[in-house]
Amino acid sequence: MTKRFVSLLLSTTLLASPLPAQVTTDAGTIDPAGIERFFNQPGYSPYAGRSFPSRPLWGEQHLHTSWSPDAFGGGTRVGPDDALKYAKGAEITSNTGQQVRLSRPYDWIVVADHSDALGVVASIYEGDPAFMSDPTLKRWHDEMRKGGEAATAVVMEMITLQGEGRIPPAMTDTTTQMDMWREMTRIVESHNQPGIFSAIIGYEWTSNYGGGNNLHRNVIYRDGKDKADMVRPLTTFDTELPRELWNWMAAYEEETGGRLLAIPHNGNLSNGLMFATETPDGEPIDAEWAMNRARWEPLYEVTQGKGTSEQHPSLAPADEFADFEIWDAGNLNVVPKEPGMLDYEYAREALKRGLALESEFGTNPFKFGLVGSTDAHTGISSTEENNFFGKFPASEPGPERSTGNAFDFDGRTVKDWKLGASGLTAVWAKENTRAAIWDAMKRKEVYGTTGTRPFVRFFGGWDFTAEDAQRRDPATVGYGKGVPMGGDLPPAPEGAAPSFLVAALKDPISGNLDRIQIVKGWLDAGGGMRERIYDVVWSGDRQPDAEGKLPPVGNTVDVGNATWTNTIGAPELIAVWQDPEFDPAQKAFYYARVIEIPTPRWTAYDAAYFKDANFSEDVPMTVTERAYTSPIWYVQND
Structure with missing residues (x-):
């Protein structure tokens, strides 16, 4: 060729824009004469009457603010309101006191704070008496107040306990969660400007099944506050199994008449679970599982700050571009991988495996589109190399990040320099509204x-x-x-x-x-x-x-x-x-x-x-x- x-x-x-129906034959093929007629009808402008996307809308679906427990514990003070202002083009002050601004505003964004203990850690930091009777939470309060390495250690402990299902019960109160959720949706709603900027409601369901095996999903709403507030967001205090998240999504749609989709995180920190052919609890997948995953998860996060998971170079040695921002030391807790795990963590392997599973089950569970995002926990979505503000406040710009650690679990470390300034999602939507962007995501x-x-x-x-x-x-x-x-x-x-x-x-x-x-x-x-x-x-x-x-x-x-x-x-x-x-x-x-x-x-x-x-x-x-x-x-x- x-x-x-x-x-x-x-x-x-x-x-x-695409061609209208009159340029095709009855058999659906292109009629060259019809194309020529199209450019002369109804008038001179070839753009008049077009009904398909004419430009990509840029944004991201995975940003954390001070309302995420691990972000606040790590020193983040940029909340959802400032994060949304920043996404729209405003200059804000970062968590380390630096001025920061995007080179170009986004068209849309999802503030996807963790549903687990949404907004609660700020109350612990402030010494809310409702939490100080718990000795673990009192100790976290004291350590976060010290800042620096002491606060970072609290974040690491939170992640570990969350993955083991041992978060202190005072953090899981459902009444508190709904109050915080309604305030979050109020903030997001206040920034939504249909036709100009889409502030999309969402949250992160943060399953670390088995202790740091990253099975996180971002839940994206097509809806506004009126429907989103009708059902309490799912947390991993409720379940850590993806199939039960899908059940929750189905129940939400049944109760509210709304629409949801979920986007799995890059699978490189899942230690072989993201695209496994059995469920995390060891059950073999079946036709129902395949159908539900295909229905609820039409997209996959192929790149973000913690690495890119298109393909691993060891799985495609002939691909000279596969070795890009690879994180393969272990899972989220830096627990080392075992042989064979990589096969079930990368997008291209999953896309191929999905073809085989379709032959077996009649549905391809891994028929997903590809998106990028930052997973920044600073409230600052930054993807340009000369404007990169890191993962946590400790990795915001400064000479110390040349030698600092992005993660440290009992001496198992990942250096700050391993963080990538990635990534973004482009959506071919017909208009800049929540519904149009969600619809484009759904159709991939x-x-x-x-x-x-x-x-x-x-x-x-x-x-x-x-x-x-x-x-x-x-x-x-x-x-x-x-x-x-x-x-x-x-x-x-x-x-x-x-x-x-x-x-x-x-x-x-x-x-x-x-x-x-x-x-x-x-x-x-x-x-x-x-x-x-x-x-x-x-x-x-x-x-x-x-x-x-x-x-x-x-x-x-x-x-x-x-x-x-x-x-x-x-x-x-x-x-x-x-x-x-x-x-x-x-x-x-x-x-x-x-x-x-x-x-x-x-x-x-x-x-x-x-x-x-x-x-x-x-x-x-x-x-x-x-x-x-x-x-x-x-x-x-x-």
């Missing part, structure tokens, strides 16, 4: 990035042609001839192979684009899980070598000054690619991965700014940012 690079103008026509028309904001389109169909990549309106032909990211290919015409239209525009203040890849996963004739990565379009005049490997794009980073130049790479890439090895009898999925040129990592900015920073030689100083689209699936014809 001929690779094409088209030097497109930076124009919103890349994001144009979303993509995740490691923190930058490239515009990415990805469509699959059966009759895209090379000429489609030369149009100024790829979205128009993309919707007209195919399905967008997150969709299913329609039944295959006899003898056809799927083709894909993929396009990307660089983030205007980040690095140029190196290449676009399409990642394919499939089941072979024997049911084996397979994968392959195709470079489909790239910058410059590089050519693949005899083994099909594309030479590196190069590196312009000046680490000492934390600068780079966009003298390599391309501002835009677009191509049509057809699967050269398609077998209509084999189930498959495809997603696009957009790779930027190397740019300075936040550690390089720290080293340049803080002259007394003391990073060790093994600390990475450059980063290769990227975007991951939701997949498009092919299920073979019956």
